[in-house]
Amino acid sequence: MRKKLIACILTAAMLSMCMGCGNDSGASQGKGEENQAEEASSDTQAEGDENVNAEVSEEAEGEADAEASEGSQLSGEIHVASWNASADGLAEIAEKFMELHPGTTVIVDKVDAEYTKLYPALASGVNVPDVMQIQQTDIQAFLNNYEGSFADVTDIVEPEKDNFAASAVSVALGSDGKYYGIPWDIGPCAMMYRKDVFEEAGVDVATIKTWDDFLEAGKVILDKTGKKMFGFCYNGASSSDAVKLFLHQQGGTYYDADGKVDLTTDKMLKGIAFLKEMQDAGITMDLPSEWDDRITALNADQLVCLPYPVWYTGTLMSSVEGQSGKWGIAPMPSFDGEGGEVSMGGCVLAISANSENLELAKAYTAYAMMDNEANEINFKWGQFPSYTPSYEADAFKQVDEYFGVSRGEIFTKLVNSPSIDFGPYFTDVDQSMRTAIGDIFVNGADPETALSEAAEAAQRIIDAK
Amino acid sequence: MKQSKVGFVAYAVLILAAIVSVFPFVWTFLASTHTNTQIFQLEYTLKIGNHMLENLRNLLKVAPYWRNMANSIFVAGVYTILVLLFDSMAGYAFAKFRFKGRDAIFFLCIASMFIPQQVSMVPLFIQLSAFGLMDTPWAIILPGLANVFGVFLMRQSFMGFPDELIEAARIDGASDFRIFFTIVAPTMKPAFTSLGILSFVNQWGNFMWPLIAINSKEQYTMPLVLSLMVQPGMIIDYSAVMIGAVISLVPVLVFFLVFQKNFIDGILAGAVKG
Numbered sequence: 110m111r112k113k114l115i116a117c118i119l120t121a122a123m124l125s126m127c128m129g130c131g132n133d134s135g136a137s138q139g140k141g142e143e144n145q146a147e148e149a150s151s152d153t154q155a156e157g158d159e160n161v162n163a164e165v166s167e168e169a170e171g172e173a174d175a176e177a178s179e180g181s182q183l184s185g186e187i188h189v190a191s192w193n194a195s196a197d198g199l200a201e202i203a204e205k206f207m208e209l210h211p212g213t214t215v216i217v218d219k220v221d222a223e224y225t226k227l228y229p230a231l232a233s234g235v236n237v238p239d240v241m242q243i244q245q246t247d248i249q250a251f252l253n254n255y256e257g258s259f260a261d262v263t264d265i266v267e268p269e270k271d272n273f274a275a276s277a278v279s280v281a282l283g284s285d286g287k288y289y290g291i292p293w294d295i296g297p298c299a300m301m302y303r304k305d306v307f308e309e310a311g312v313d314v315a316t317i318k319t320w321d322d323f324l325e326a327g328k329v330i331l332d333k334t335g336k337k338m339f340g341f342c343y344n345g346a347s348s349s350d351a352v353k354l355f356l357h358q359q360g361g362t363y364y365d366a367d368g369k370v371d372l373t374t375d376k377m378l379k380g381i382a383f384l385k386e387m388q389d390a391g392i393t394m395d396l397p398s399e400w401d402d403r404i405t406a407l408n409a410d411q412l413v414c415l416p417y418p419v420w421y422t423g424t425l426m427s428s429v430e431g432q433s434g435k436w437g438i439a440p441m442p443s444f445d446g447e448g449g450e451v452s453m454g455g456c457v458l459a460i461s462a463n464s465e466n467l468e469l470a471k472a473y474t475a476y477a478m479m480d481n482e483a484n485e486i487n488f489k490w491g492q493f494p495s496y497t498p499s500y501e502a503d504a505f506k507q508v509d510e511y512f513g514v515s516r517g518e519i520f521t522k523l524v525n526s527p528s529i530d531f532g533p534y535f536t537d538v539d540q541s542m543r544t545a546i547g548d549i550f551v552n553g554a555d556p557e558t559a560l561s562e563a564a565e566a567a568q569r570i571i572d573a574k
Numbered sequence: 575m576k577q578s579k580v581g582f583v584a585y586a587v588l589i590l591a592a593i594v595s596v597f598p599f600v601w602t603f604l605a606s607t608h609t610n611t612q613i614f615q616l617e618y619t620l621k622i623g624n625h626m627l628e629n630l631r632n633l634l635k636v637a638p639y640w641r642n643m644a645n646s647i648f649v650a651g652v653y654t655i656l657v658l659l660f661d662s663m664a665g666y667a668f669a670k671f672r673f674k675g676r677d678a679i680f681f682l683c684i685a686s687m688f689i690p691q692q693v694s695m696v697p698l699f700i701q702l703s704a705f706g707l708m709d710t711p712w713a714i715i716l717p718g719l720a721n722v723f724g725v726f727l728m729r730q731s732f733m734g735f736p737d738e739l740i741e742a743a744r745i746d747g748a749s750d751f752r753i754f755f756t757i758v759a760p761t762m763k764p765a766f767t768s769l770g771i772l773s774f775v776n777q778w779g780n781f782m783w784p785l786i787a788i789n790s791k792e793q794y795t796m797p798l799v800l801s802l803m804v805q806p807g808m809i810i811d812y813s814a815v816m817i818g819a820v821i822s823l824v825p826v827l828v829f830f831l832v833f834q835k836n837f838i839d840g841i842l843a844g845a846v847k848g
Contacts, residue, residue, distance in 0.1 A: 188789075193808035218789040222805045226786050229699035236703050401614075408614040423809045430611045491809060 185466035186214040190238035192222045198490030202483045231255045239464040245280040245455045246531045253533035259289045260460040277495035279528040290457030294492040296418030297523040303413040304437040318446040327392030336413045338392040342399040344547030355380030358451035360527035363538045370568045372560040381556045418453040419520045423491045433511045452526040541567040606816035633814040646795040650777040657773045665728025713787035731765035796822040
């Protein structure tokens, strides 16, 4: 009998473990509202130190600067969640910060860019990192799904907002008019091109002003050299990226004026029609697994032009080493021939409303985003800062051997891209977009039909939420 | 004559299948000996390059790789031992003990296999945070120990064990634990070996939960350290990742080869006894 009892207990113990996994997460939202009130009273001490910006301090009330000079009262420990090389940059900045503020500890934890680590923490409200890297496209979704989880950082952003690239600031503005993220990096685009191939084909890059010029040049290059002008993913995980380039350049979004999903706007159709025109002319190539295939195509000398963001220059230098000296950088073409500035990619740093060391988290984030020295480190690690006063720093003037010019000097002049409203359901809409794009570029579906179906599908998903 | 024709076709298919399955591994190995740029130049990659050591040095610069390797071996090893212990005992109970509601409980267990992993993430996260085990190897080891599939596999194997032997042992005064460990378990080598190999390999490649549970670089396991080197939008050092992947294959391969021999021994031993 006793043995049976033991067996039963053991079994029950195992069962309870099995069942433990079955508990559904009812607590996915609404945690942390009680903390909202607190942060309003928190003191402004945005700028950590020698970050002198006299011209904009008119809005920064006196208290901020008064306290900033003696940062020594900061103490405690914070965790920062960030990914990739940007995390390495933040870690280097953290070391500098800790030197300036003895007694503080800033730990940078590497996470994945899909937020797999952040979701459970935010849903449960347990072990939430004090500072979180979030993509520009996703911050509104986070604010919507985890209401009350993020600290109001208006006191840091508002006085400085004209100093940030406009497109980087607007994404972090909550529906209540408060800022919930400090702008970090942006992805200003330029047209990188193979100087040697353009020369061989007799194409003068200075004559490429509009996308039509781009198309004509592509035809000549294809004719003379057999190489492709543009590569994108026709059907797959990143198939909406090329469309977004053209859409966002025109300042277009996925929504109509009432906030309903609208994927058949003139701007959208114009972008798609142009991509289609390039495809029909044979000057594009399909990159199904876009990131890796693009590197392969570049190394195989098949792809000779990249209307692409600044962060790709790092990949060129490291993964296409052999073409050093062959690449030039020119301004982006546009549909009407001027103001072709566009930004692809970029992040903000958001702060947890439940942080035990809110002061420290804010001070560190402000330092990392707005100090010249910190931004030099950001730039070194491939994060192109959106804080324009830092462009005066030496790092942005250095000439890069690979391009023969200073990347910093070129791209710092290309930061006035249109502000884009990504909305709280960007990922859902983008998912529908990808299906439609695949249909259009692989199966030859009619763009307008495919896109309006995609818009309906996306709207259904959103309405169901 | 006809026989050999069939044999030829079968071999042709098998050889083709072997090439298809082995090629990615060969490619990974070859890629680990080339520089980052060479990997993308197709014609070079089918030869062995001479950058292996350099790639290894680059890898060790960005990650405490050996430490991570040790973590993986510890996690997968301890996990496998505990899974074998718990699952076999549970399986034995379900197979050989008669108690009220046994089949209902077993059915519930099996039903829990249908619960997707994602659903349990948040509760598990809260639970292990409350235990203070986050960012330790135990956060990876503990959650999967009562592995329903393992319990099921073990139960099925134990069902075939003759009741008479158990009864004989019981008459001789052996306790249930003694019966289990000295009489039943040793004859179940094949089942233990299959579950052991499965558990080890699964835990070695376990990614999702460790990604959530582990924060510090020093605690990373193999899949974490490698995957966090290949995130979209970053400058990827492919050759360092490749050499890391190649080395990470070695322990699983050794584990598999060692126990695969046991696996076959086990089957043969059973056959002779009859």
